[in-house]
Amino acid sequence: MTEQTLADLGWGAFFAQQLTDEDANLRPARVTEVQRDRIRAMDTGGTHTLIPAQHAGTYAVGDWVLTDGTHAQRRLDARSALTRKAAGHVAYTQRIAANVDTLGIVTSCNHDFSVARVERYLTLAAQAGCRPLLILTKPDKVEDHETAEDYLTQAHAIDPDLTAIMINAKDAEQVARLHPWCGNGQTLALLGSSGVGKTTLRNALTGENAPTQKIRQDDSKGRHTTTYRSLVQTNLGGWLIDTPGMRELQLADAQEGIEEVFDDLVELETQCKFRNCGHGAEPGCAIQAAIASGDLDAARLERWRKLIEEDARNSESVARQRERQKAFGKMVKGAKKAKKQAKKQARRPIQHGPED
Numbered sequence: 001m002t003e004q005t006l007a008d009l010g011w012g013a014f015f016a017q018q019l020t021d022e023d024a025n026l027r028p029a030r031v032t033e034v035q036r037d038r039i040r041a042m043d044t045g046g047t048h049t050l051i052p053a054q055h056a057g058t059y060a061v062g063d064w065v066l067t068d069g070t071h072a073q074r075r076l077d078a079r080s081a082l083t084r085k086a087a088g089h090v091a092y093t094q095r096i097a098a099n100v101d102t103l104g105i106v107t108s109c110n111h112d113f114s115v116a117r118v119e120r121y122l123t124l125a126a127q128a129g130c131r132p133l134l135i136l137t138k139p140d141k142v143e144d145h146e147t148a149e150d151y152l153t154q155a156h157a158i159d160p161d162l163t164a165i166m167i168n169a170k171d172a173e174q175v176a177r178l179h180p181w182c183g184n185g186q187t188l189a190l191l192g193s194s195g196v197g198k199t200t201l202r203n204a205l206t207g208e209n210a211p212t213q214k215i216r217q218d219d220s221k222g223r224h225t226t227t228y229r230s231l232v233q234t235n236l237g238g239w240l241i242d243t244p245g246m247r248e249l250q251l252a253d254a255q256e257g258i259e260e261v262f263d264d265l266v267e268l269e270t271q272c273k274f275r276n277c278g279h280g281a282e283p284g285c286a287i288q289a290a291i292a293s294g295d296l297d298a299a300r301l302e303r304w305r306k307l308i309e310e311d312a313r314n315s316e317s318v319a320r321q322r323e324r325q326k327a328f329g330k331m332v333k334g335a336k337k338a339k340k341q342a343k344k345q346a347r348r349p350i351q352h353g354p355e356d
């Protein structure tokens, strides 16, 4: 690897302006891996293992930290952050990847393509603060009477401003067209269902040989368990973030993201007669009027509702969890206070009356 500058690693004014005089003896490094109690971070001199100042889970791949060489003293605010509601009965929001410039939404030119799924990923990108890029793979495998261009048309029907690119992931020359999104200093992350070609793209971008789905299936031992680096330099100069957690991303606390992706409906809604219009049979519903006049596809209203429901379901459990943690914290604090007071009481000299 040739010598990297901080700018090559993705550093820029957004991070530089967070530095204070107190940081004079620290230097920036970019997190490449988050382990249980250590993080790995890269600077112009290479990759180092650091002891995190906060719980290691506070950091995400792609974060910038300030280090004295041994400790990660401070995490800088991220320009974008992908989070997920952690699985299991304990729900909490976990940072998965940070400072991703472009979220590559990978879908193939076949039955995997779903408008609802694309909108869902667009919402995730909007919520995280990343620019979305639709990557349509397998144009060489279109089914039946369709052409690959039909998929581009469908993509632009979702959002005429959406940048979409068609790439045969197995063709290195075509993959190199991703250069504007993962050239020097740029960070790209890939999101998409299983089998759409994420690993194939990764291999083409990095020159690695990570096992693709087909090879994993053929492997008698089943899925390869080799873990690979999560932040890896591409042969286009920029960076690819590919962490296992990305594959389980769900919507949670994504109201703003939904509003951004469905801004047409949010705008229409302001014209409904009733402020709490349910956009059903109410009189004066602007959304129903738009459907009736053919300006709005009824299916889009349904997809919007489903995303709002999904988000509410997940956000609620996260919020409930937070409430519980708060209540528990208060209880612990209360118990500590009581104990302290009891001690204080015990230390107090006994007041003796004049008669003894």
Ligand SMILES: Nc1nc2c(ncn2[C@@H]2O[C@H](COP(=O)(O)OP(=O)(O)OP(=O)(O)O)[C@@H](O)[C@H]2O)c(=O)[nH]1
Binding pocket: 137, 138, 139, 140, 141, 167, 168, 169, 170, 192, 193, 194, 195, 196, 197, 198, 199, 200, 201, 211, 212, 213, 214, 215
């Ligand atoms: N013809 C063709 N095949 C492709 C293309 N992209 C991927 N494939 C094939 O599709 C299969 C699945 O690709 P993977 O790269 O493993 O898909 P993935 O998205 O990484 O899947 P997961 O790891 O399960 O999430 C492999 O056999 C690839 O060779 C493409 O653009 N054209």
Ligand SMILES: [Zn+2]
Binding pocket: 269, 272, 273, 277, 278, 279, 280, 282, 284, 285, 286, 287, 288
């Ligand atoms: Zn309405």
